[in-house]
Amino acid sequence: MTRPQSLHQSILGEIEDKILSGAWPPGHRIPSEHELTAHYGVSRMTVNKVLTQLAAGGLIERRRRAGSFVSRPLTQSAVLDIRDIRTEVAALGLPYRYEVTVRRRRRAAGADRALIDLQAGAPVLELGCVHFAGARPFCREERLISLDAVPEAAEERFDEVAPGAWLVGRVPWTSAEHRIRAVGADRDAAALFSMAEGAACLAVERRTWSAERPVTFVRLTYPGDAHELVARFAPTQG
Amino acid sequence: MTRPQSLHQSILGEIEDKILSGAWPPGHRIPSEHELTAHYGVSRMTVNKVLTQLAAGGLIERRRRAGSFVSRPLTQSAVLDIRDIRTEVAALGLPYRYEVTVRRRRRAAGADRALIDLQAGAPVLELGCVHFAGARPFCREERLISLDAVPEAAEERFDEVAPGAWLVGRVPWTSAEHRIRAVGADRDAAALFSMAEGAACLAVERRTWSAERPVTFVRLTYPGDAHELVARFAPTQG
DNA sequence: TCGAACATTATGTCTATACAATAACGAACG
DNA sequence: CGTTCGTTATTGTATAGACATAATGTTCGA
Known part of the structure; x- marks a missing residue:
């Protein structure tokens, strides 16, 4: 000790x-x-x-x-550990699996540009995934990848490696911004998670930059109170 | 520059x-x-x-x-700024006000001890507050304070200073754990926020220790997607 | 061929010293 | 009485040298 x-x-x-x-x-x-x-x-x-x-x-x-x-503690800033989804599921002791539901290449429209700071008409890859913990859907992923920043993504099928993990292994180092909200389940999410429309979901939106350039936007939707984020604050990390 | x-x-x-x-x-x-x-x-x-x-x-x-x-970024740990509610409201440019709705002194029961690690029968102060941004309720606060750790709280009316701010000014320095979830509004919250029962709310639970001793537990409930938490990650802070 | 002993290299920590930058303090001055 | 200006305590940064510690490679011997 x-x-x-x-x-x-x-x-x-x-x-x-x-x-x-x-x-x-x-x-x-x-x-x-x-x-x-x-x-x-x-x-x-x-x-x-x-x-x-x-x-x-x-x-x-x-x-x-x-x-x-x-100093007098004004803003308690806590460290939030954002883990890989596979790791999260593994921590539950459940087998992990995911499916790609949407994979579309297109040019950035107005709606996209509100999500991630792209040039008009810049090529993007739109992805949809569902992550499973055991038999149950664990998380829905909606993602945009800037093909200007990561051209190799256009060729990738994402059959073997989920987009998140794929990007982490490919894009050097990033800064990111996370926004965490509670949202009502839309029709899609309600069907997926077998819950009522409008039921509480946790939405984590992450925007990622590498060398000042936008790389990806992702929205992770978790069903209800089945998932929680934990942030710790301690004076010295250790 | x-x-x-x-x-x-x-x-x-x-x-x-x-x-x-x-x-x-x-x-x-x-x-x-x-x-x-x-x-x-x-x-x-x-x-x-x-x-x-x-x-x-x-x-x-x-x-x-x-x-x-x-290093390869495995767990992106982001820094979450937990601000004082008054500050949050002020950032919206709205006048701030709060009301104490519940103030009860009692001994810790089983349910309390699940929330915060207290001895059976230890004296606690139970508080309920509603924080307003302008005319609209902004946040509901449910709090337990350990009177062993903060005896002065028993005498405090919390008319002038909200419990959170009061504690920050009184208790020296703390470590804390935050748990963030999406929950459906209970009957109480639904009435307070004028929303349907079961509608999405963001719940932030915070447990606080000072010198290894539990000080307080608080659950903040924010209505729907009207509130979001932001966490940033950048390699060097600055 | 395998394992033990040793050498090497890079990090981890600590010291003693030096000078720079800053801002609180106090004295002199108008 | 207030302002200016020099003094000084305290932090900020940097250097050169030293020894400790850990882990990787290498050599040697069974």
Whole structure:
């Protein structure tokens, strides 16, 4: 359990404890790097590393000449883990399977451009999928892929690998924006999930860019309260 | 625009660009600290700072003796900003108001202990609130506060400050877990939001601990698709 | 051929020192 | 009394050197 920690880790832990326990309340001025250096008998660089890390985590704020202060939590920002659907299903201990229901190549129309920031007439691939957990449909996927950004997608059948996983393996690295809403099931979703039209569904919309260029838009619709997203907030991730 | 950056910031930017543009694809081994040291003409500590930061952001993975590698994005973890409800309403440009509808002090029963990890019979304060944006109800709040953790809450009327804001100002620093689901409106919510029973609502449940002790449980229910949560993911925060 | 011992290499951590940038403080001055 | 200006405490950044640690390759021996 108590594995040998590095110096700055144990110092980090100590200071964190002081803040989390309330011994050092929000607004409290914590000792200067110089004082901490003396207190712990370490070099200033080590102390600096700790405080820099605490500041990055939002636990303290630092001002030159003034000192470092325990920050008051204004916006609790939590880390949301967006996992691959296959992984999600596997976590339930159910066999995973998916079907491609729609695969259409076309040029971006007005409606598309509202979803993802594309040039008019840019070639896009429209995809529809259903993901299954065991025998039951788990999630509906509606996706647009910019063929300007990912031309290889035009040739891909997506029989073997789902579009999400395919893109992750192909497109280098991305920034993304997620929007999470509750929506009533449309006729399609109601039939798919065997639920009443208008019943509650969780909709996760994700827009993805790579090197400033739009890559893909996807809307994942999960039935009712059978699915939930979990986000955790902890001062230091670990 | 191009303000004078520090050395490690500009190096960070360069490497990030290489990864995001795809020049260094996932799995690619990036130059060793020693090589980067030579390439940029800086000390190893500076390079180390950059790579450590990239690793913390999840953009690269580091293995002793083997080197540093561009990681393949498996779980895209996004940062979800959980704001104060008052702030959310203010962002809409609407006047904010709230009402306390329920305020009951009692001992934790079985149902409560399923929500928040309390001892049997521990004193809790049960609260119900409705938050308004303009004239329309914006959000329903159901809350349990552990009076062991926050005894002062027993005396507080919550006339002036909503429970969420009150707690943030009082309880030092917390870790929290958020669960986000879509639920059908119960009779109460349907009446409140003037919607059909069973219509889609977004439910955000938050459990909060301070110094390992449970502090509060809150369930926020937002009407239908009138509300959405936004989470962003970017390699380096900034 | 297989496994154990060893060498090598890259990361991980820490120190001591240095100078720069910033902003709070206090003293001098109008 | 208020403003300006220099002083100084504190953080921010960077360097060079050192040793620790881990894991990969390599060599040698059974």
